[in-house]
Amino acid sequence: MGKKVLTVSLILAMLLAVAVGPQTLKAKTQEEFKEWKMHGPYWDYILFTVITEPDAQYLALKKGEIDQMLWYIPTEQVDDAMTDPNIAVATTGDAGYFYLAFNFRKAPTNDLAFRKAIAHSIDKERIVSVLLKGLGVELWSVVPPLFYGEWSNPDVPTYEYDPQLAKQILLDAGWTYKDDKWYMPNGEECPPQEIITPSYDPVRVQAGVLIAEAAQSIGLPVTSRAVEFSTLVDLAFGDPATGAPPEFDMYILGWGLGVDPDSPYYFFHSSQDAPFGSNTPGIKDPELDKALEDMFYKMTKEEVLAALYKAQKIIAEQLPYAPLYERLAVTGARNDTWTGHVNVAGSAFGLGDEMSAYGTKYNVHLRVEKGGPFGGTYRVAMLDDMKTQNPIVMYPLGTVWDAAVLDLIYETLITIDPTNPARDIGVLASDWKMEPHEWMPGKKGMKITFKLLDNVTWHDGVPFTAEDVKFTVEYGQKHRVPELLPAIEYVYKIDTPDPYSVIFYCNVTKYWALHDLGGIYIIPKHIWKDIEDPMVYPNDHPIGTGPALWVKRVPGEYVLLRANPTYYRSARLARERKILQEVTVLSQEIETLSQTISTMESDIASLKDTVSSLSSTVWASIFIAAISLLIGLGAIALSRRKP
Amino acid sequence: MGYSEYIIKRLVYSFIVLFIVVTLNFIIFMIMPGDPVKIMIGRLSEPSSIALLRERFGLDKPLWEQYILYIRNMFTLNFGFSFITYRPVSEEIIARLPNTIVLLGTSTIIAALIGIILGVYAAVKRGKSIDVFVIGVGLFVYGLPVFWIGMLLLFFLGFRLGLFPLYGSTSRPPPTDPVLYVADFMWHLALPLTTLVFILFGGWALFTRNTILDILTEDYVITARAKGLKESHVLFRHVLRNALLPITTRMGLSLASIVSGATLTETIFSWYGIGRYIYDAAINQNYPALQGTFFMIAVVTIAANFIVDLLYGVLDPRVRVGE
Numbered sequence: 001m002g003k004k005v006l007t008v009s010l011i012l013a014m015l016l017a018v019a020v021g022p023q024t025l026k027a028k029t030q031e032e033f034k035e036w037k038m039h040g041p042y043w044d045y046i047l048f049t050v051i052t053e054p055d056a057q058y059l060a061l062k063k064g065e066i067d068q069m070l071w072y073i074p075t076e077q078v079d080d081a082m083t084d085p086n087i088a089v090a091t092t093g094d095a096g097y098f099y100l101a102f103n104f105r106k107a108p109t110n111d112l113a114f115r116k117a118i119a120h121s122i123d124k125e126r127i128v129s130v131l132l133k134g135l136g137v138e139l140w141s142v143v144p145p146l147f148y149g150e151w152s153n154p155d156v157p158t159y160e161y162d163p164q165l166a167k168q169i170l171l172d173a174g175w176t177y178k179d180d181k182w183y184m185p186n187g188e189e190c191p192p193q194e195i196i197t198p199s200y201d202p203v204r205v206q207a208g209v210l211i212a213e214a215a216q217s218i219g220l221p222v223t224s225r226a227v228e229f230s231t232l233v234d235l236a237f238g239d240p241a242t243g244a245p246p247e248f249d250m251y252i253l254g255w256g257l258g259v260d261p262d263s264p265y266y267f268f269h270s271s272q273d274a275p276f277g278s279n280t281p282g283i284k285d286p287e288l289d290k291a292l293e294d295m296f297y298k299m300t301k302e303e304v305l306a307a308l309y310k311a312q313k314i315i316a317e318q319l320p321y322a323p324l325y326e327r328l329a330v331t332g333a334r335n336d337t338w339t340g341h342v343n344v345a346g347s348a349f350g351l352g353d354e355m356s357a358y359g360t361k362y363n364v365h366l367r368v369e370k371g372g373p374f375g376g377t378y379r380v381a382m383l384d385d386m387k388t389q390n391p392i393v394m395y396p397l398g399t400v401w402d403a404a405v406l407d408l409i410y411e412t413l414i415t416i417d418p419t420n421p422a423r424d425i426g427v428l429a430s431d432w433k434m435e436p437h438e439w440m441p442g443k444k445g446m447k448i449t450f451k452l453l454d455n456v457t458w459h460d461g462v463p464f465t466a467e468d469v470k471f472t473v474e475y476g477q478k479h480r481v482p483e484l485l486p487a488i489e490y491v492y493k494i495d496t497p498d499p500y501s502v503i504f505y506c507n508v509t510k511y512w513a514l515h516d517l518g519g520i521y522i523i524p525k526h527i528w529k530d531i532e533d534p535m536v537y538p539n540d541h542p543i544g545t546g547p548a549l550w551v552k553r554v555p556g557e558y559v560l561l562r563a564n565p566t567y568y569r570s571a572r573l574a575r576e577r578k579i580l581q582e583v584t585v586l587s588q589e590i591e592t593l594s595q596t597i598s599t600m601e602s603d604i605a606s607l608k609d610t611v612s613s614l615s616s617t618v619w620a621s622i623f624i625a626a627i628s629l630l631i632g633l634g635a636i637a638l639s640r641r642k643p
Numbered sequence: 644m645g646y647s648e649y650i651i652k653r654l655v656y657s658f659i660v661l662f663i664v665v666t667l668n669f670i671i672f673m674i675m676p677g678d679p680v681k682i683m684i685g686r687l688s689e690p691s692s693i694a695l696l697r698e699r700f701g702l703d704k705p706l707w708e709q710y711i712l713y714i715r716n717m718f719t720l721n722f723g724f725s726f727i728t729y730r731p732v733s734e735e736i737i738a739r740l741p742n743t744i745v746l747l748g749t750s751t752i753i754a755a756l757i758g759i760i761l762g763v764y765a766a767v768k769r770g771k772s773i774d775v776f777v778i779g780v781g782l783f784v785y786g787l788p789v790f791w792i793g794m795l796l797l798f799f800l801g802f803r804l805g806l807f808p809l810y811g812s813t814s815r816p817p818p819t820d821p822v823l824y825v826a827d828f829m830w831h832l833a834l835p836l837t838t839l840v841f842i843l844f845g846g847w848a849l850f851t852r853n854t855i856l857d858i859l860t861e862d863y864v865i866t867a868r869a870k871g872l873k874e875s876h877v878l879f880r881h882v883l884r885n886a887l888l889p890i891t892t893r894m895g896l897s898l899a900s901i902v903s904g905a906t907l908t909e910t911i912f913s914w915y916g917i918g919r920y921i922y923d924a925a926i927n928q929n930y931p932a933l934q935g936t937f938f939m940i941a942v943v944t945i946a947a948n949f950i951v952d953l954l955y956g957v958l959d960p961r962v963r964v965g966e
Binding site: 047049050051052053055056059060062063065230384385387388390393535536538552554555556557558560 | 738
């Protein structure tokens with residue numbers, strides 16, 4: 001028995017050594033950081049510490065006081081970070097893009113030839129290399145490729161920087177150039193045109209100046225003016241409160257985008273050229289509208305992708321926007337103590353959005369030589385304090401920092417592959433299906449079925465079921481939560497045929513509904529059912545299903561979370577389960593071996609008996625033989641004696 | 644006019660000023676360009692979301708109704724809910740106020756003490772090298788950008804030498820022992836405090852020097868010296884006593900800045916204070932937060948002025964009798 005225990009202990013120790021050994025922690029190059037698993041976390045605690053100055057964050061990272069920045073490394077520090085062996089640097093496309101918009105409501109910006117001429121006056125290479133110091137890429141589509149991957153159409157028309165070609169395009173379109181003045185095809189002189197830029201961003205201010213100067217070089221009366229941001233917003237979007245329409249020729253702004261590439265519908269569909277709409281150029285193109293509607297309302301990914309490609313092509317041809325650049329996010333983390341960082345598309349190392357929980361924070365672990373992979377406190381710097389702990393008002397109130405924390409507490413049904421934005425992966429759902437469904441006779445709708453995991457519990461131990469999912473959506477509808485409402489208002493019925501299945505019946509057909517519904521934080525019914533006003537509920541101690549448990553928040557200072565020991569995707573539990581399986585197999589083998597040994601022992605015993613009995617027989621035989629011999633010899637001797 | 648009559652008069656004036664300030668506080672935000680709801684939820688929002696938020700924050704009501712509601716709320720210290728966090732503004736202000744008062748209060752007092760001592764010394768030694776030095780240093784530090792000083796201290800004392808922490812008002816998490824907690828807080832206070840003292844003392848030194856020099860040329864000082872009084876007696880009994888009036892005024896005005904925070908210093912050192920709160924609120928057009936903080940600053944400023952007025956009455960009897 002004692003030997004068996006010793007043997008099992010030795011095997012256990014060997015398995016542990018294998019589990020934490022270098023085999024699972026291979027060295028990575030800076031370009032990689034793509035290896036990730038749906039198991040985590042490895043740390044004991046995660047500390048989100050507020051450092052409001054990016055330079056101070058970087059100094060803290062250099063000094064080893066934090067392990068990761070949740071913000072960009074200041075541009076002037078990037079070279080230093082690149083050469084520091086203790087800092088891993090990741091770059092990826094920013095979640096958004098910057099563009100020059102044209103006003104279709106007035107001449108000459110409503111003339112395609114003029115827009116093309118301006119497009120050929122944009123030196124994107126110079127903007128990226130000089131103004132952005134190389135931390136960006138030239139952009140041609142309104143679906144930026146670095147962030148959206150395969151959703152971006154790589155074959156849209158491009159406009160090389162060539163002011164002389166711009167001049168020729170105008171002349172070919174019936175414009176005339178006389179006495180240093182341009183005349184439009186209708187004979188009127190080209191009125192002065194202005195590019196408005198936001199004064200707070202020197203890159204966009206300088207880009208406006210560069211474009212204006214290039215246009216001026218061929219005689220176009222284009223100037224650039226920097227204005228205060230809210231003034232620019234009012235000029236570009238108009239003011240629905242006062243009924244003031246958009247009032248601009250051209251402007252440069254940027255968009256921060258969500259994980260779905262459906263924004264072109266909001267920016268370019270004719271229905272959005274209205275108060276509160278975002279079609280600021282005022283483009284109204286039936287072919288584009290059709291493509292955008294297909295992109296927005298078709299049910300399969302293939303149909304949506306084809307429509308989105310077509311829309312991108314038309315937009316690049318018609319130029320309501322001339323996309324300028326996609327910024328590169330450069331961020332850093334200590335790699336002397338921790339490893340396992342994941343470079344998330346759109347947010348290097350998980351800058352904070354739906355994807356981040358499955359990126360770095362989920363996979364990062366202590367190096368073996370530091371006692372890893374389990375344990376430790378992972379320290380992450382946030383540029384600002386959390387705005388809210390309430391997942392219901394995460395949108396619209398939340399920031400990337402709120403998301404970074406709440407993503408570890410609350411979970412969604414599905415999310416997006418951190419390394420491939422076009423691929424969905426399950427979180428609380430194990431499977432999902434979209435089917436056509438008539439919500440009224442002759443009216444097209446759809447139903448979305450989610451199969452849920454059956455081994456999930458809330459942090460307080462209550463089992464998670466389909467009722468929680470149903471409650472979350474109905475609760476949002478009942479309380480008319482802004483921003484959440486557009487994602488759920490088309491659900492007219494929810495069925496829960498069993499505790500781990502939920503069916504949403506929708507009165508629209510829309511591929512993105514999968515992400516709308518699948519991307520909502522699910523809240524526990526047993527806690528929230530009694531909350532009367534979810535908008536102002538402080539949610540002092542958040543309870544979710546996620547990988548981390550809430551410990552403490554000191555406003556303005558830090559948020560501390562602890563690894564959820566019973567998390568259904570826990571790396572520790574997974575490892576323990578694996579070890580347990582191995583141990584079980586080995587125990588069985590030992591048992592079999594023991595049985596074999598026992599059998600052999602009994603065989604040996606019987607053999608001994610046999611041998612023993614054999615030896616007695618042999619002695620008896622020898623004795624008999626000897627007696628016989630003696631008798632024989634005696635007989636011989638007696639027979640030889642003469643009478 | 645008696646002293647009590649003087650006090651009542653100043654009190655009435657203070658309330659009138661407060662009412663005007665509070666009204667202006669409302670008008671300024673209403674005429675500001677931009678829409679807080681749009682900034683709050685971004686441009687991609689559905690009209691239904693925007694309408695819901697307008698309703699929730701009372702922005703759909705007529706302006707006069709908003710004004711009456713606002714006045715009532717201000718004078719009952721109900722500053723409403725923040726547009727950004729949906730949390731009560733009063734709660735958010737109270738959470739930040741202690742840090743701001745400690746940082747700004749301490750730095751103002753230390754800077755004033757250093758500045759006054761240097762100013763008096765420079766004035767007494769007028770034209771000598773120490774005077775030139777004080778003027779030079781005073782002008783130099785007074786003109787330095789606080790951001791630059793802060794980053795410099797952070798880099799050399801915090802990063803290079805590792806003498807002080809790089810961020811926050813306490814360690815994260817802080818020590819649980821109360822004595823260690825206070826020590827930890829002081830350690831974190833050192834760099835932002837030094838930055839502010841560095842920036843502020845020059846102004847105090849120059850101001851005090853000029854005030855003393857003005858008084859030194861007064862007839863009564865010449866008379867006192869002519870009477871053969873000791874220079875220290877002249878300085879402390881005749882010059883400094885009269886210099887107290889402008890210094891008290893300046894100190895009173897500085898009191899208001901103690902609650903208004905120091906945005907840049909707070910940002911550099913990640914100090915959780917009112918300055919950053921005001922800055923964030925202004926960027927996000929968070930009217931309730933701005934109105935709440937401005938109301939608080941206005942009340943403290945008016946109260947400080949009132950106290951200064953009362954002290955004037957004590958320091959200079961001519962004031963209370965209306966001469």
